[in-house]
Amino acid sequence: MVTSTAQGIPGDPINVGLIGSQEDVVSAFHDAGWYPADPITLRTSLEIIGSVVLDRPYKTAPVSPLFFEGRREDLAYEKPHGMSADRRQHVRLWLVLASGADGAPVWLGSATFDSGVTLSRDTGQVTHKIAPNVDDERDQLVEGLNKAGVVANIYQMKGIGPTVNGRNGEGDPYYSDGEIWLARLLRRGDSAKAGANVLPPPTLIQVKDAIFSWTRSGR
Numbered sequence: 001m002v003t004s005t006a007q008g009i010p011g012d013p014i015n016v017g018l019i020g021s022q023e024d025v026v027s028a029f030h031d032a033g034w035y036p037a038d039p040i041t042l043r044t045s046l047e048i049i050g051s052v053v054l055d056r057p058y059k060t061a062p063v064s065p066l067f068f069e070g071r072r073e074d075l076a077y078e079k080p081h082g083m084s085a086d087r088r089q090h091v092r093l094w095l096v097l098a099s100g101a102d103g104a105p106v107w108l109g110s111a112t113f114d115s116g117v118t119l120s121r122d123t124g125q126v127t128h129k130i131a132p133n134v135d136d137e138r139d140q141l142v143e144g145l146n147k148a149g150v151v152a153n154i155y156q157m158k159g160i161g162p163t164v165n166g167r168n169g170e171g172d173p174y175y176s177d178g179e180i181w182l183a184r185l186l187r188r189g190d191s192a193k194a195g196a197n198v199l200p201p202p203t204l205i206q207v208k209d210a211i212f213s214w215t216r217s218g219r
Contacts, residue, residue, distance in 0.1 A: 001014040012092075015137075025107060032147075056083065057080065069096070090113075093108070114130060129172050134175070138180075153197045155199035159180040
């Protein structure tokens, strides 16, 4: 449940999941105010540099590729925070099952918050530094989709497990309770009137998460 860089270095953790067709996913992010990331080209690389240096908007700035189960992400979305592209919510998504238990596609993703820019130690390209609290970004993403009225159910599954001193491919530290929050999306065009049905995790998981939250608050 950890992504990797092109060089095989462990990257950001998998912490979110979506259930629904690609059309449902695209529609859900649109309704929640997220933007699809541009591919990395010379033009988009120059644009993101200009966005950061000149503090101008670039809502569809590219994200550096990561790999899961040997494949780079299938989709990438972002939501800017502030004017330029140096601070943003973003998520990479991989289609892991074309047809899950109920026949719907299953996506797993890595959601993190970009808190600034730097140069990649491996490629020399412009890349971002992530904020260490990856659980916060996971929760905000799922809550944002729920507020947009595009989620039917929300529940947990096991991810990387409790992690206090994680490091991604650029060496950025992160910590996590190690759970994946899954959102079952409504069909494109449908809208939830009362919000999603949130299925509570088992009692032992709730206790573990409470202990992790308590220890994290003392960092």
